[in-house]
Amino acid sequence: MTKNFDQLTPKEIVAELDKYIIGQRDAKKAVAVAVRNRIRRQKLPEEWRKEITPKNILMIGPTGVGKTEIARRLAQLSGSPFLKVEATRFTEVGYVGKNVDSMIRELVEISVNMVKQKKMKEVEEKAKQNVENRILEVLIPSKKRPSQIPFANIFGIQEPAQPVENAREVHEKREELREKLRNGELDNEEIEIEIESGNPPIGFIGIPEMEDMGMDLSQLLGNILPKHKKKRKVKISEAKRILLPIEEEKLVDMDDVIQEALKLAQNRGIIFIDEMDKIAGNGGHGPDVSRQGVQRDLLPIVEGTTITTKYGPVKTDFILFIAAGAFHVSKPTELIPELQGRFPIRVELEPLNMKDFVRILTEPENALTKQYQALLYTEGVRLDFTEDGIEEIATVAYNLNQKLENIGARRLYTVMEKVLEEVMFEAPETDEKITVDREFVKGKLKGIVEDENLSSYIL
Numbered sequence: 001m002t003k004n005f006d007q008l009t010p011k012e013i014v015a016e017l018d019k020y021i022i023g024q025r026d027a028k029k030a031v032a033v034a035v036r037n038r039i040r041r042q043k044l045p046e047e048w049r050k051e052i053t054p055k056n057i058l059m060i061g062p063t064g065v066g067k068t069e070i071a072r073r074l075a076q077l078s079g080s081p082f083l084k085v086e087a088t089r090f091t092e093v094g095y096v097g098k099n100v101d102s103m104i105r106e107l108v109e110i111s112v113n114m115v116k117q118k119k120m121k122e123v124e125e126k127a128k129q130n131v132e133n134r135i136l137e138v139l140i141p142s143k144k145r146p147s148q149i150p151f152a153n154i155f156g157i158q159e160p161a162q163p164v165e166n167a168r169e170v171h172e173k174r175e176e177l178r179e180k181l182r183n184g185e186l187d188n189e190e191i192e193i194e195i196e197s198g199n200p201p202i203g204f205i206g207i208p209e210m211e212d213m214g215m216d217l218s219q220l221l222g223n224i225l226p227k228h229k230k231k232r233k234v235k236i237s238e239a240k241r242i243l244l245p246i247e248e249e250k251l252v253d254m255d256d257v258i259q260e261a262l263k264l265a266q267n268r269g270i271i272f273i274d275e276m277d278k279i280a281g282n283g284g285h286g287p288d289v290s291r292q293g294v295q296r297d298l299l300p301i302v303e304g305t306t307i308t309t310k311y312g313p314v315k316t317d318f319i320l321f322i323a324a325g326a327f328h329v330s331k332p333t334e335l336i337p338e339l340q341g342r343f344p345i346r347v348e349l350e351p352l353n354m355k356d357f358v359r360i361l362t363e364p365e366n367a368l369t370k371q372y373q374a375l376l377y378t379e380g381v382r383l384d385f386t387e388d389g390i391e392e393i394a395t396v397a398y399n400l401n402q403k404l405e406n407i408g409a410r411r412l413y414t415v416m417e418k419v420l421e422e423v424m425f426e427a428p429e430t431d432e433k434i435t436v437d438r439e440f441v442k443g444k445l446k447g448i449v450e451d452e453n454l455s456s457y458i459l
């Protein structure tokens with residue numbers, strides 16, 4: 001993809017999603033329009049922007065047909081922080097210390113991490129140089145003259161700087177070594193490095209109730225308490241790996257990160273609320289009162305409110321909420337009316353048929369067959385799937401879904417794993433080329449598929 005995400009039209013967004021998810025066109029269209037509308041909104045003048053509240057989506061469909069996958073891919077594509085929560089998590093008996101607001105805190109946490117990783121990548125080159133300097137300082141330490149002043153350290157008296165000719169000599173020697181260090185010629189040498197850990201000592205770990213109020217004790221104390229330093233003897237290759245993120249972090253301004261992350265979460269965040277059907281109507285998960293209670297708690301967040309987090313206040317008005325559920329027992333109309341109004345875009349996802357399974361196995365960029373092929377290819381083993389081999393896997397998975405529980409495309413994972421279990425174990429000691437055809441699949445699954453008891457455990 002050469003275009004920046006914000007320039008993609010809804011059609012192009014769907015085309016991108018098509019690379020990973022088979023079928024489910026309505027759902028793809030709905031999410032594409034929803035994110036595009038958020039981008040359109042950001043281009044509006046302030047007064048208009050305030051008027052347009054984003055519409056959220058309700059995905060209705062059985063398990064394992066691509067609901068989460070569509071939302072997750074969309075988030076990845078658009079560089080949005082993404083969180084998946086189960087609505088039933090909030091109805092659980094004995095659910096202490098966390099409430100519905102916590103989903104916003106988790107989203108912000110994810111956003112902070114995303115922005116931090118991005119900024120760390122930006123300073124990587126500079127950080128690499130700093131790592132080199134640190135290692136060179138250990139390899140060729142500055143020559144200190146024996147102290148002229150007794151107990152100078154204790155009394156905090158500054159020693160005179162080292163003589164200029166020494167400093168120059170050290171510098172030259174370090175530069176000579178730098179090249180070798182960079183080329184990896186010294187990677188196997190051992191050195192002792194000092195690592196500062198940002199973590200406060202044990203005992204000061206966060207208290208859930210405080211975290212729920214948006215406070216972070218460890219962060220507060222972390223700034224006051226001295227940093228822990230540990231000495232470790234490691235190979236230089238290892239030292240480079242350990243020191244790089246430490247040096248990157250030093251170069252990143254956390255205040256900037258937090259400001260950017262808050263904005264990102266507010267304007268681009270996507271929260272996927274699964275099992276929405278289980279908190280609707282009668283006969284769901286947990287007692288009626290508690291299910292309705294969760295809906296009432298969700299309402300202000302979805303309508304737009306401000307939640308306190310340890311990084312600062314977060315407005316939820318423009319976060320995209322995608323709720324999902326099978327709605328076999330309860331119906332979307334059994335949600336409290338206010339909440340129904342907040343999820344006006346309804347899309348139904350189709351159950352997957354045998355043809356879909358064949359496509360899922362082969363077409364997506366990360367298709368299962370491609371994954372196994374790539375894994376084995378690292379050891380020089382070629383794995384080929386014939387058309388009838390793929391069909392057999394799809395048929396077995398489809399029939400098992402009908403016979404046992406219908407878990408959608410997830411069944412492909414277990415069947416495929418069983419079919420290739422032995423191959424994965426034997427490689428690369430056996431053949432260099434393995435062909436998975438119908439006979440091969442049948443052979444591997446013999447005795448399991450017919451035995452309902454056995455297949456319910458294994459497949």
Ligand SMILES: Nc1ncnc2c1ncn2[C@@H]1O[C@H](COP(=O)(O)OP(=O)(O)OP(=O)(O)O)[C@@H](O)[C@H]1O
Pocket residue numbers: 020021022023024062063064065066067068069070274275324360364408409410
């Ligand atoms: N239409 C599809 N195309 C490609 N892969 C799919 C499709 N549907 C499901 N899968 C695969 O199956 C797995 C499970 O799908 P997903 O997580 O989207 O389920 P879901 O519909 O959200 O169900 P649940 O509500 O139980 O989480 C995913 O890892 C995905 O790769």
